[in-house]
Amino acid sequence: MAARERNPLRQQQAAPPSAPGPVHSRVALRVNGRSHVLDLDNRVTLLDALRERLDLTGSKKGCDHGQCGACTVLVDGRRANSCLLLAVTLDDSEIVTVEGLAAPDGALSPLQQAFLDHDAFQCGYCTPGQLCSAVGVLREAAAGHPSHVTGADAPADTARPVVLSAEEIAERLSGNLCRCGAYNGIAEAVAACAAAGTPDRTPPPTPDVIA
Amino acid sequence: MPTTPDTPSALGSPARRSEGREKVTGAARYAAEHTPPGCAYAWPVPATIARGRVTSVDTAPATAVPGVIGVLTPYDAPRLGAADDPTLRLLQDLSVPHRGWYVALAVADTLEGARAAAATVRVTYETDPHDVILSVDHQRAYTPEEANGGHPAHREQGDPDAALAAAPVRIDCAYAVAPLHNHPMEPHSATADWDEERHHLTVHDSSQGAGPVRTALAALLKLTDEDVTVVSEHVGGGFGCKGTPRPHVVLAAMASRRYGRPVKLALPRNHLPATVGHRAPTLHRIRLGARTDGTLTALTHEVTTHTSRVREFVEQAAVPARVMYAVPDMRTIHRAVALDVPTPSWMRAPGEAPGMYALESAMDELAETLGIDPIELRVRNEPRTEPDSGLPFSSRHLVECLREGAERFGWADCREPRRQGPHLIGSGVAAATYPVLVAPSTARAHALPDGGYLVEINATDIGTGARTVLAQVAADALRVPLDRVSVAIGHTGLPAASLAGGSSGTGSWGWAVHDACTALTARLERHHGPLPTVGLSASADTTQSAKQKSPYSRHAFGAHFAEVRVDTITGEVRARRMLGVFAAGRILNPLTARSQFKGGMVMGLGMALTEHSTMDAEFGDFAESDLAAYHVPAHADVPTIEAHWIDEHDKHLNPMGSKGIGEIGIVGTAAAIGNAFCHATGHRLRELPLTPDRVLTALGGAG
Numbered sequence: 001m002a003a004r005e006r007n008p009l010r011q012q013q014a015a016p017p018s019a020p021g022p023v024h025s026r027v028a029l030r031v032n033g034r035s036h037v038l039d040l041d042n043r044v045t046l047l048d049a050l051r052e053r054l055d056l057t058g059s060k061k062g063c064d065h066g067q068c069g070a071c072t073v074l075v076d077g078r079r080a081n082s083c084l085l086l087a088v089t090l091d092d093s094e095i096v097t098v099e100g101l102a103a104p105d106g107a108l109s110p111l112q113q114a115f116l117d118h119d120a121f122q123c124g125y126c127t128p129g130q131l132c133s134a135v136g137v138l139r140e141a142a143a144g145h146p147s148h149v150t151g152a153d154a155p156a157d158t159a160r161p162v163v164l165s166a167e168e169i170a171e172r173l174s175g176n177l178c179r180c181g182a183y184n185g186i187a188e189a190v191a192a193c194a195a196a197g198t199p200d201r202t203p204p205p206t207p208d209v210i211a
Numbered sequence: 212m213p214t215t216p217d218t219p220s221a222l223g224s225p226a227r228r229s230e231g232r233e234k235v236t237g238a239a240r241y242a243a244e245h246t247p248p249g250c251a252y253a254w255p256v257p258a259t260i261a262r263g264r265v266t267s268v269d270t271a272p273a274t275a276v277p278g279v280i281g282v283l284t285p286y287d288a289p290r291l292g293a294a295d296d297p298t299l300r301l302l303q304d305l306s307v308p309h310r311g312w313y314v315a316l317a318v319a320d321t322l323e324g325a326r327a328a329a330a331t332v333r334v335t336y337e338t339d340p341h342d343v344i345l346s347v348d349h350q351r352a353y354t355p356e357e358a359n360g361g362h363p364a365h366r367e368q369g370d371p372d373a374a375l376a377a378a379p380v381r382i383d384c385a386y387a388v389a390p391l392h393n394h395p396m397e398p399h400s401a402t403a404d405w406d407e408e409r410h411h412l413t414v415h416d417s418s419q420g421a422g423p424v425r426t427a428l429a430a431l432l433k434l435t436d437e438d439v440t441v442v443s444e445h446v447g448g449g450f451g452c453k454g455t456p457r458p459h460v461v462l463a464a465m466a467s468r469r470y471g472r473p474v475k476l477a478l479p480r481n482h483l484p485a486t487v488g489h490r491a492p493t494l495h496r497i498r499l500g501a502r503t504d505g506t507l508t509a510l511t512h513e514v515t516t517h518t519s520r521v522r523e524f525v526e527q528a529a530v531p532a533r534v535m536y537a538v539p540d541m542r543t544i545h546r547a548v549a550l551d552v553p554t555p556s557w558m559r560a561p562g563e564a565p566g567m568y569a570l571e572s573a574m575d576e577l578a579e580t581l582g583i584d585p586i587e588l589r590v591r592n593e594p595r596t597e598p599d600s601g602l603p604f605s606s607r608h609l610v611e612c613l614r615e616g617a618e619r620f621g622w623a624d625c626r627e628p629r630r631q632g633p634h635l636i637g638s639g640v641a642a643a644t645y646p647v648l649v650a651p652s653t654a655r656a657h658a659l660p661d662g663g664y665l666v667e668i669n670a671t672d673i674g675t676g677a678r679t680v681l682a683q684v685a686a687d688a689l690r691v692p693l694d695r696v697s698v699a700i701g702h703t704g705l706p707a708a709s710l711a712g713g714s715s716g717t718g719s720w721g722w723a724v725h726d727a728c729t730a731l732t733a734r735l736e737r738h739h740g741p742l743p744t745v746g747l748s749a750s751a752d753t754t755q756s757a758k759q760k761s762p763y764s765r766h767a768f769g770a771h772f773a774e775v776r777v778d779t780i781t782g783e784v785r786a787r788r789m790l791g792v793f794a795a796g797r798i799l800n801p802l803t804a805r806s807q808f809k810g811g812m813v814m815g816l817g818m819a820l821t822e823h824s825t826m827d828a829e830f831g832d833f834a835e836s837d838l839a840a841y842h843v844p845a846h847a848d849v850p851t852i853e854a855h856w857i858d859e860h861d862k863h864l865n866p867m868g869s870k871g872i873g874e875i876g877i878v879g880t881a882a883a884i885g886n887a888f889c890h891a892t893g894h895r896l897r898e899l900p901l902t903p904d905r906v907l908t909a910l911g912g913a914g
Contacts (some may be wrong), residue, residue: 006286007268007286007287008266008267009267009270041321041323043327044323051243051244052321056237057237058236058238060241060396060397061243061477062396062397062398062838063398063838067838070396097237098237101236102236108236112235112236115231116227116232119227119228119802119803119805119806121234121674122674122675122807123397123445123448123673124230124235124239124674125396125397125448127234127235128237131235170846170847171846171847173846174847175845176846177845178846179395179448179450179843180448181809181810181811181849182809182810183844185806
């Protein structure tokens with residue numbers, strides 16, 4: 001090993017100027033029915049707040065850029081990429097993560113059970129996001145939200161539920177990547193729950209406020 | 212395998228994943244999901260030049276960031292011990308061998324602080340001219356001694372040039388496969404905790420083998436193996452890129468030791484392409500000589516690929532040609548060019564995946580030229596022994612896979628391409644092969660006084676279902692119901708075992724588990740009275756049996772069928788149907804096995820249609836470095852996929868009679884899709900993936 005070289009900038013490092021500290025805010029996060037009051041650096045995403053501050057590591061970080069869906073949670077009943085939300089903006093929001101999908105007694109939700117039955121995962125890293133996303137898909141279809149493949153002849157009144165065909169499920173879940181390629185199993189699991197019309201126990205979406 | 216009459220065989224049953232509940236409830240913890248008290252966060256700084264050396268690192272702005280613990284640079288980072296793998300010699304000297312090579316590491320109290328600090332580290336460089344573009348006639352191309360897997364780079368039988376010259380029918384084609392990225396859903400992560408008092412390092416790492424990580428860390432940090440514990444309990448996919456220790460774990464361990472704090476480091480997604488390996492681009496030239504009845508008389512497969520200047524890795528893409536078809540005169544050769552690029556490495560079926568794309572495309576071209584059905588062409592060239600070694604096959608049912616697949620797919624009914632409005636529809640077929648690999652492992656089995664059994668082995672479950680299938684192996688060897696067996700894996704405190712790679716896990720670990728449980732069964736038969744409170748144990752070590760050279764050529768085989776729809780307006784190619792039929796020994800768990808076959812086929816679909824990376828000539832950077840630019844298949848890309856297998860009984864493998872199944876699903880998929888595209892459109896594209904720009908150019912070129 002050659003002798004260690006000197007960093008020519010070493011001298012300049014002796015007395016670093018102090019930079020201003022990060023801005024913190026107090027935020028009350030409601031997660032899976034429990035309230036947490038946190039003093040958070042404003043840069044903390046919801047995903048990092050869940051994983052690093054609340055030890056709720058079920059929500060996964062796959063890309064941190066909203067590209068993979070592994071961090072999907074339900075915010076006020078709607079699915080969202082938690083890596084794209086700043087935690088300080090979610091004061092008083094109702095957040096449900098994968099840890100909140102099963103019943104308090106540990107009984108799995110129909111979707112969770114269907115994922116086991118259809119072998120809808122391999123490594124399991126995308127699974128929490130797929131599950132939370134699937135909860136959203138079932139609700140959106142039930143509420144009549146059309147997707148890109150619903151077709152022009154879909155009812156415009158949005159009140160009528162959209163039938164979740166295989167194509168609809170695949171389209172609506174395409175924001176959740178699975179590198180193990182368990183897509184068929186995931187779609188089968190969601191289809192089984194859609195067909196059974198099984199309700200989930202997570203809080204319903206907050207009604208839209210129309211100004 | 213013996214079972215008592217009242218205990219149905221666990222092997223062969225579709226047992227659900229034993230850790231499934233943890234995975235669907237979010238309770239399964241991956242490497243970055245351990246936060247020891249006082250845990251700090253690290254964020255690495257990648258080099259922004261393609262080649263040269265660091266001339267200074269200004270850490271002053273970074274260390275001024277509140278909460279920053281320190282910044283490691285090549286000037287002051289701890290000196291590492293010996294590394295077999297030079298990509299792990301991090302921050303040890305000032306050279307920059309490729310863009311993305313780490314040149315500093317910021318460590319802070321918080322993730323946000325570490326990220327912000329890393330962004331303020333100012334590095335100056337002296338740049339050297341760089342060369343990052345592979346070409347088939349590159350001046351510095353050389354023939355290495357070996358390609359990956361220990362295969363000789365060059366093999367030659369007979370006189371292929373003379374045989375080609377004399378052949379009545381010849382095919383001479385060039386194919387290209389772009390660089391590809393593994394991109395497991397869990398980015399490489401580690402939580403390292405150095406305990407100065409105990410002189411012990413504990414690391415949670417996202418790895419396909421905790422054992423090799425421990426060995427590497429011990430050597431680099433100048434510790435003994437006993438000073439290091441590595442845990443890889445749940446791993447969010449790997450596909451090869453977690454098969455060797457990677458920079459993140461070394462950096463985390465270095466930082467923990469330097470700063471006396473636990474350190475967590477999860478790589479940002481867009482760092483992965485430059486730091487954890489990739490499938491190197493391969494440029495193929497295949498020449499086939501045949502008689503008019505389709506009998507092959509000559510075959511040459513020449514592969515040119517890149518490697519880095521840091522470590523040689525040569526994708527063994529010409530190797531499958533040595534196994535596939537009966538050809539008397541054959542040359543298979545690899546040439547490599549060492550460029551200023553990140554070091555390529557294993558990605559699912561290294562060698563076979565790109566090699567069989569080229570070979571099976573060429574076979575399709577030959578079938579087309581001869582007017583012979585592509586299945587019949589393959590059947591006519593079925594070898595009696597392995598062409599290269601002359602060894603008999605332990606079992607080979609490629610023809611059966613092709614026939615069964617044709618039946619299931621309705622091959623005879625889709626030989627005419629169709630047009631539906633602006634869509635062209637066609638079908639294609641391709642063969643698949645993957646070797647049976649096995650590595651020595653050890654295991655321990657305990658009979659517990661409560662009637663349960665515990666099997667211990669440092670195997671890794673990267674999503675394969677290893678825990679589940681090993682419990683099945685154990686249950687049968689112990690002749691007990693599956694629910695009595697629990698399996699502990701993913702920890703260096705357990706009996707040493709091989710890594711999860713080369714589709715070798717189940718065969719290698721299962722063999723050791725089988726032997727340990729068989730020994731325990733014998734012990735239990737000799738034991739009378741209640742078990743002692745500590746239970747009874749037995750161990751096994753398969754070093755002797757697994758290392759024994761087999762007198763057989765051992766491979767799994769398969770056949771892929773695909774139907775594609777080509778949109779002549781948008782240039783989009785979509786797979787409408789995909790079918791794989793495999794001959795892979797005994798299928799030990801049909802539920803998890805089917806998922807693995809299909810998962811491989813999905814990755815093959817990506818290779819065919821969406822996945823590619825581009826080396827930027829100017830910057831020496833992979834242009835598609837994140838999941839927005841590098842398109843792995845999404846739900847809507849994937850049709851209903853069928854995977855089936857044929858019963859194959861092979862006594863020359865391991866006690867379970869199994870072949871590896873994790874990789875063969877990707878082998879041949881892209882060729883089947885490419886062949887279907889050609890069938891649909893009449894145009895042969897010889898470069899993957901089949902993106903709209905290429906498709907429209909091809910279709911437009913036809914006028």
